Each structure stands twice: as structure tokens, then as C-alpha cells.
Amino acid sequence: MKRLVLILGDQLDIDSPALKNIDSKIDQIIMIESANEAQHVWSHKAKIALFLSAMRHFAEGLKQLGLPLVYVQHSPKTITEELRSKIIDGKFTHLICIEPGEWRLKGAIEGLASELNLVLVMHEDAHFYCSHLKFKAWVANKKELRLEYFYRLMRKTHGILVDQDGNPEGGQWNFDRDNRKPFPKKGPGLIPAPALFEPDEISKAVLAEVEERYSDHPGSLLHFRWPVTRAQALEVLEGFVEHRLATFGIHEDAMWTDTPFGWHSLLSSSLNLKLLNPREVIDAVLVAWKKYDLELATVEGFIRQILGWREFVRGMYYLDMPQMALDNFYGHQNVLPAWYWTGKTKMSCMREAIGQTLQYGYAHHIQRLMVTGNFALLAEVLPKEVCDWYLAIYIDAIEWVELPNTAGMALFASGGRFTSKPYIASGAYIKRMSNYCDTCQYKPDIRFGEGACPVTNLYWNFLIKHRTQFESNPRTRLMTANLSRISEVDQQSIQVHAKGLLRDLHSL
Numbered sequence: 116m117k118r119l120v121l122i123l124g125d126q127l128d129i130d131s132p133a134l135k136n137i138d139s140k141i142d143q144i145i146m147i148e149s150a151n152e153a154q155h156v157w158s159h160k161a162k163i164a165l166f167l168s169a170m171r172h173f174a175e176g177l178k179q180l181g182l183p184l185v186y187v188q189h190s191p192k193t194i195t196e197e198l199r200s201k202i203i204d205g206k207f208t209h210l211i212c213i214e215p216g217e218w219r220l221k222g223a224i225e226g227l228a229s230e231l232n233l234v235l236v237m238h239e240d241a242h243f244y245c246s247h248l249k250f251k252a253w254v255a256n257k258k259e260l261r262l263e264y265f266y267r268l269m270r271k272t273h274g275i276l277v278d279q280d281g282n283p284e285g286g287q288w289n290f291d292r293d294n295r296k297p298f299p300k301k302g303p304g305l306i307p308a309p310a311l312f313e314p315d316e317i318s319k320a321v322l323a324e325v326e327e328r329y330s331d332h333p334g335s336l337l338h339f340r341w342p343v344t345r346a347q348a349l350e351v352l353e354g355f356v357e358h359r360l361a362t363f364g365i366h367e368d369a370m371w372t373d374t375p376f377g378w379h380s381l382l383s384s385s386l387n388l389k390l391l392n393p394r395e396v397i398d399a400v401l402v403a404w405k406k407y408d409l410e411l412a413t414v415e416g417f418i419r420q421i422l423g424w425r426e427f428v429r430g431m432y433y434l435d436m437p438q439m440a441l442d443n444f445y446g447h448q449n450v451l452p453a454w455y456w457t458g459k460t461k462m463s464c465m466r467e468a469i470g471q472t473l474q475y476g477y478a479h480h481i482q483r484l485m486v487t488g489n490f491a492l493l494a495e496v497l498p499k500e501v502c503d504w505y506l507a508i509y510i511d512a513i514e515w516v517e518l519p520n521t522a523g524m525a526l527f528a529s530g531g532r533f534t535s536k537p538y539i540a541s542g543a544y545i546k547r548m549s550n551y552c553d554t555c556q557y558k559p560d561i562r563f564g565e566g567a568c569p570v571t572n573l574y575w576n577f578l579i580k581h582r583t584q585f586e587s588n589p590r591t592r593l594m595t596a597n598l599s600r601i602s603e604v605d606q607q608s609i610q611v612h613a614k615g616l617l618r619d620l621h622s623l
């Protein structure tokens with residue numbers, strides 16, 4: 116018996132079941148840097164650097180523990196091709212791994228094991244509360260798959276923010292109404308900085324390599340301060356619960372120029388690389404809640420993101436793949452405007468959200484959903500183009516979490532499969548939630564003609580086109596009621612203006 120233990124770049128957990136009981140006589144651990152994976156989409160330099168640096172730090176840790184590791188740097192092959200040659204050369208009989216997050220890779224590894232007649236031991240990923248099997252059982256024959264009901268079940272199952280009888284803490288499941296306020300008119304004030312890390316020797320070498328090998332990729336490495344080890348990830352968590360959590364909820368959706376992180380946790384990349392387990396994040400938040408007597412609304416709002424959304428989108432991804440990647444409910448076909456890759460647009464909101472994305476590889480949820488996502492939907496861009504952009508450009512982007520958020524939530528590409536309505540907004544929303552419009556050459560309240568805000572114009576155009584759909588949904592009916600207040604003549608002018616915008620998206 117000879118066993119090969121595969122550790123993928125987003126499985127950096129020293130307590131992984133795949134690493135239990137390693138016997139150097141028969142076991143070999145393998146980690147693979149695949150250039151092919153980095154180029155699979157045209158990834159942000161910071162995303163490539165984060166993966167490489169975190170992998171190399173993890174590999175150092177394995178070596179220090181004396182574990183038998185083969186670390187393949189810069190393989191031009193795919194992970195599966197590299198594995199195939201290692202398995203054949205080393206005459207391995209067993210392949211041990213954790214279930215990959217990405218559907219395609221899971222299938223490829225299963226295919227390889229059966230092709231080479233290997234015993235495959237694929238452990239469940241312990242970094243989620245809900246297994247695929249349990250998610251499927253919850254779905255059963257439900258007609259409507261909605262986060263809210265799944266989230267309540269998760270709260271009850273895991274005894275989080277519920278009393279002994281399973282009733283929600285504070286008498287309600289959801290405190291959204293208390294959250295989501297804009298920043299004060301004068302701005303966000305002083306926000307305690309998140310923990311950021313000067314690159315060490317390993318990171319410096321990675322940054323230099325990425326700059327050289329991927330010089331034509333988007334994004335900057337100048338601001339690379341992301342956590343690349345478990346110790347650093349724990350520091351980010353501690354800094355968040357100590358200094359930033361208290362005000363997280365209330366300003367969760369607020370946006371402001373030169374405020375790339377707001378009160379957000381910046382934990383997504385560490386959670387997705389498995390440097391942190393969601394259980395320890397939720398436990399830390401619950402401890403801080405009691406210790407500092409924090410508002411329940413902020414604590415519940417944060418826990419919903421992790422125990423609710425993160426688990427829900429992962430469940431939906433595995434349930435609906437590969438169809439999810441092909442979904443295009445509205446049949447949109449436009450090409451993604453080139454300025455999504457450069458930030459060079461006259462629209463201040465898009466310039467800000469994309470600009471910070473190129474600097475840091477980060478934008479918070481509302482920037483992703485209601486700025487870049489909203490615009491891509493209103494501009495009728497082909498979902499595949501938009502999904503490729505999100506997968507490439509965010510440091511925390513891995514397909515299981517990126518695709519359902521982009522295709523399903525932001526673009527409504529899966530229809531109402533797991534969201535209750537399309538998330539669309541006009542410039543009025545962006546004006547209310549940010550200061551972006553103050554420096555914009557467009558005016559958020561002008562619907563067509565000179566100075567018309569493209570977001571506002573395309574919003575009304577979208578409503579006119581899909582009026583019947585929006586009227587038939589109680590959650591969007593009010594939007595069409597507002598549309599009825601716009602005269603027929605003005606509605607025609609909106610459509611004429613929109614036609615021009617949709618034709619010239621690239622020059623906006």
C-alpha cells in the first residue's frame with residue numbers, strides 16, 4: 116500500500132482529517148502550485164499571490180513537523196495532470212483528500228481515481244456546518260428554496276442564538292431592519308483599522324514572482340497585506356471582534372470614498388483558504404457579544420452571513436452544478452465593458468468600487484451586489500462574462516461561493532430558484548448609501564437626457580422591459596407602481612436613452 120495525500124491550495128488546515136495518522140513509510144503528502152489554475156481565469160495579481168504565499172507558508176509548517184511533503188512549484192500542468200504523473204511514477208495505490216470545493220475538480224479527481232484504479236478516500240470538508248447530504252435533505256421537495264428558512268434550521272440545529280425551546284434570541288430571527296444604515300452625512304469618521312500584515316520573506320518572494328510571471332494580469336500588489344498564515348488569520352479575527360464588530364451591522368451596507376473596508380471583517384479569504392474554521396469565528400463573536408454587551412442586531416447580522424449565506428450558497432452550488440454556470444434567465448448577451456478591468460469609467464460609483472478592487476482585490480458585499488453586480492444586470496451583460504470577472508478579481512473568490520452569489524444573487528440568472536427577487540436599484544439607492552454621487556458627472560435623479568445617471572436610466576429601462584415579471588411578484592410590485600407614475604412620453608425617452616447606453620457601454 117502507498118498513499119498519496121493531496122492538500123489543495125484552499126485546504127490549509129493542519130487539523131485536516133487527511134493529515135491524520137501520516138506514516139512516512141507509506142504516505143506522501145503533495146501540494147501543487149498549478150499555473151494552469153492561476154490562468155484558468157485572468158486572476159488579480161493579489162489573488163494569485165495570496166494563494167501561493169498561503170500555500171508556501173503552510174508547506175513550511177508541514178516540513179517543520181517532519182511530515183513527508185512533495186511541494187510542486189509552478190507546474191504548467193493542471194492539478195489532475197500533475198497528480199496523474201505523480202501517482203503513476205510513485206506507484207501509489209491510494210489517494211486521500213478532502214472534498215474539493217470546486218465541482219469540476221471534484222469530478223476530475225474522482226475520474227482520475229477510477230481511471231488509475233486507485234482507492235479514493237475523499238473526506239467531507241469540516242469547514243462547513245452543513246454537509247451536501249444534509250442540504251439535499253433540507254431541499255427535499257421544497258418549491259421555494261430561501262435562505263431565511265434554511266438559516267433558521269441551522270440556528271436551531273447548532274443551538275446558535277436560540278433559547279432552550281429553539282426560539283430565536285430577542286424574539287425574532289432577523290434584525291435586518293436595524294442594520295443597513297448609511298454613514299452619517301459627514302462620513303464614517305474614524306474606523307479602527309483591520310489587522311494588516313507586512314509581507315515577510317516568503318511573501319516578498321511570491322510578490323516578486325507574481326509581478327514577473329503574471330505581469331499582464333489585472334490589479335496591484337502594492338497594498339498586499341492579507342493574512343497568509345493561521346496565526347495572522349486569528350489576529351484578523353481578534354481585531355475584528357475587539358474593535359470592529361460592534362458597529363458592523365448598522366453600517367453593513369454603507370459605502371464611502373477612500374473607505375475600502377468599512378466595518379467589515381475581512382475574514383472571507385481566511386475562511387475560504389481554511390486558515391479559520393467558521394465555528395471558531397462564530398464562537399468568538401458570541402463571546403464578544405456577552406463580554407461587551409453588543410447589540411443583538413449586529414451579532415445576528417454577522418452570524419447570518421456565515422451560518423446562513425455561506426452555508427446556503429455552498430449547498431445551492433453543489434445542488435445546481437453544472438447548470439448554475441449556464442443559467443441565463445433573461446437571455447442577456449452583452450459583453451462586459453472593458454473598464455471593469457481598469458476602473459476607467461466616468462461613473463463615480465463604478466470607478467470607486469472597481470478602483471479599490473484593483474488595489475486590494477476586495478470590495479464589500481453591497482459594492483459587489485448593488486454597484487458592480489447591479490450595473491452588470493441592468494446593462495444586460497452575459498452572466499458567464501460577469502462570473503469570470505468576479506472569480507478573477509476578488510482575493511476570496513472560489514467558484515462554490517462566487518458563482519451562486521454572482522449568477523444567482525446579483526444577476527438573477529437562475530430565475531427565482533433561490534432568491535425571491537432580482538436585486539436591482541437606481542442611482543437613488545447609491546446616493547442614499549454612499550457619497551459616490553457627490554463627485555460624479557452624472558446626476559442620480561435624472562432618468563434620461565443630459566446628465567442622466569446611467570444606473571438610474573438603465574434601472575427604469577429594465578423595469579419597463581420586465582414590467583410583467585415585477586408586477587407579478589409581491590416583493591417587487593411597488594417598483595412597478597412607481598413606474599406607473601412616469602408618463603408614457605418619459606418612458607419612451609428612457610428607452611431611447613437606454614438604447615444608446617447599451618450600444619456604447621464601453622465608453623461610459
Ligand SMILES: Cc1cc2nc3c(=O)[nH]c(=O)nc-3n(C[C@H](O)[C@H](O)[C@H](O)COP(=O)(O)OP(=O)(O)OC[C@H]3O[C@@H](n4cnc5c(N)ncnc54)[C@H](O)[C@@H]3O)c2cc1C
Pocket residue numbers: 379380381382383384386387420421424425426428478479480481483484488505506509511512513516517518520521524525
Ligand atoms: C456578486 C458577488 C460575488 C461574491 N463573491 C464572493 C466570493 O467569491 N467569495 C466570497 O467569500 N464571498 C463572495 N461574496 C459574498 C460577500 O460579498 C463576501 O463574502 C464579503 O464581501 C467578504 O468580505 P468580508 O470578509 O469583509 O465579509 P463580512 O461582510 O465581514 O461578512 C462576514 C463573512 O460572512 C461570509 N459571507 C458574507 N456574505 C456572504 C455571501 N453572500 N455568501 C457567502 N458568504 C458570505 C463571508 O465568509 C464573510 O467573510 C460575493 C457577493 C456578491 C454579491
Ligand code: SF4
Pocket residue numbers: 462463464465541542543545546551552553555556557558559568569570571
Ligand atoms: S450619479 Fe449615477 S453613475 Fe454617478 S455615482 Fe451616482 S449612481 Fe453612480
